[in-house]
Amino acid sequence: MKGAVLVVCDSLRADLIDDATAPTLARLRREAASFTAFRGVFPSTTRTSAASIATGSRPASHGLLGNTMVLDEGAGLKCYSAGKPDFLERLRRVTGRALHRPTLHERVASLGPAVLMSNVSPGAAYVHDPEGAGYVYHRSGSFGPGRAPLADGLDIRVGADGDDTMTARFCSEILEQRRPPYAVLWLSEPDHTGHHTPLGSPEHRAAIGRADANVARVLETVDRLDPGGKETLFAACSDHGMQTIRRKVDLDERLVEAGFKASLDSSDVVVAPQGTSAILHFSPAAADRIPAVLAWLPKQDFAGEIASGETLSQWGLPRGGTLAIAVSLAGDDEPNAFGVRGRSDVAENALGGESLPGHGQHGGLGRYEQRPFLVIRAPGIAHGSHFTNASLVDIAPTILRHLGLAEDTLDGRALTGA
Template identity: 60%
Template sequence: MKKPRRAVVVVCDSLAADLVRPDTAPALAALRAQSAHFASARSVFPSTTRTSSASMATGSPPSAHGLLGNTMVLHEDGQLVRLSVGKPGFLDRLRSVTGRTLRCPTWAERLAPYGGSIVMSNVSPGAAYLQDPDGFGHVYHRSGSRGPGGIALEDGLSIEVGAVGDAALTERFCREVLRDRAPALAVLWLSEPDHTAHHVALGSPEHLAMIAHADACVDQVRRTVDVLDPGGEEILLVACSDHGMETVGRQIDLDTLLVEAGWKSGLESSEVVVAPNGNAALLYFADSARADISALAKWLQDQDFSGRVVWGSQLADLGLPTGGPLGIALALRHDAVANSHGVTGCSVSVRSPFSDSSPPGCGQHGGLGASEQHPFLYLRGGGLPPGERSQPASLVDIAPTVLHHLGIAADGMHGRVLR
């Protein structure tokens, strides 16, 4: 009897496509040769893990699903409040304020009646839970694991972020999820090389060691899939990253700069609230300050730290909503300068009150730089012939492609099926 179709998705957080080479990631380079390789794959904006997770899970851009960055601003009790999306309780707070989490159904919700989903993730709690924010399947994370209905699971993950945790996660994923439980969708999200790259130079021995580690984890999954589906017809294997990284050239304190220029009355004032997202920032405006949007945008355009400044109807061009308190999207200035290890891409970064990682000289993401917007994307199995594809592709195309392989409708998703 023919086995039911399945999909396996492995994400190497922050691994840019250009760093997948035979000398840095031999298993991934070999897998690329066996796969449909989407060489033009792009991330979303902001190119942050939490936004990427929501976009991948819903097959839709931020303007549709509503999760606008690693940092977001909510309208609470008449005030604009800045929050970290990465905290374990963020989704509960989002639900209490807006009445919902994501504005689009996730693949976990769509697959609940059709074999279900299991996600094992070692990134931030917020990014992990965004794969299935409303408890339709299983999500395993070190901050707490949840089953259908959001019920806490006793067989959670006792691991730490980083390489050791990723290794333990991968072993359990292959043994328990792929071999024993066999859901329709299995997602493994590794913390490396992102976790290390925020603290070291891109291309440094420490960074390359974490790329090699992630490469070995992907290869363990690939070998397990080969045993379970030798013919490569039942299981669609998706190996990808959510975004890449750029070297931080310098950091700016955008709140302080706005106060000094007179756009904010004080650092804690809420007429204009900055949501820092690494190499990008989103600026939210109280109703009383919305008349200043155009003038502030033009001021930002004249600053030496600015790359692209977008406001008004043009926010839709970046996949962002044009209604609500969001007023300006700022992608920081970047260039193609190489660091001391020969890795190209350097960007200005915005200091965040929620993180002390990514000082100058280390890796960061969030903006529109060529490296951070260039994840890798390989699809193997499911009848897809191998070879490089030049067609445009994005993170939002992964979910509809997976659902198509599983024979499930992807109605309402903005992405398209990759072939």
């Protein structure tokens, strides 16, 4: 039976893959199909990226607009963390559905239940199957079909050791024993280490190596179960890259000082910080301030690229409602102490960010955070470098085509034959 296996190395930027640090991925670049122009989505956050991989759609279509989102639950606009275990149910209450496009778990259910094992935030794990079509394993709670809680959950911690334990179980139990039509392993490294140590440091490169070793374990299992690779699509990718934090910026404070926001916690103008970008929402009573904010933003030293109106659609965000402006914060191409290029300003996160000054972050349109990697080994996809434009949203249709399933209501396109 045909199957698809996807391994995600969270936050691994393409230019940090080499034979010394990540020998398995470097070899796959040569021996499988490597998509050199592969890009992420905006905002380049894990939760949004996970939803885009799961649905084959951009944020405007699937509805998960960042690591944080602004909602009105009846008491005015407020920003919430999309990483919390209960966030999708909160989103469902406000919008009518957790995601507005079906996920791969739902789409492959006719062939059997799909399985995800994830060691990132619960919000980024649960977006793969909010409707309970298959299995989701996560340390905050694991669920089977119908969202039934599982007794044999995933008792691990975020980081490389937890990734190793999860990978061993993924290979022995999920791939060897259960053999689902679609199986996903989402590693927390090198994202976890990159947020807490400098990019390119020995600690960060060791985390990349640990992730690469887990890719090798999965690949060895796939090769043993399907010699010659005639039935299995194997893919490895990252969801986004990372850049070094240049400085932190409190956008709420700046908006208050400029007279556009009544107070730091007011609901007239609400910022949804996304790491190296931010999304601004305006209540109906404050909508007349939008032109003035758009005139003010380009003059601010923290502002890089700015989107409003039609440009929001070009960035993959919805138009209308309270969302009016998105900004990718300014940055430069300067190297850090370990020679890794790319720095960005970061929007302060009042909900509690993990990053420390001088270490890694993502979320915007920076050159390196928008350079994840993708390698695929499957029938119908020629080996070697592919220079065609490709994106996170192209992974789902590629898997669906391999499995012989419909590719309707997708923003991406299958890379078969690319």
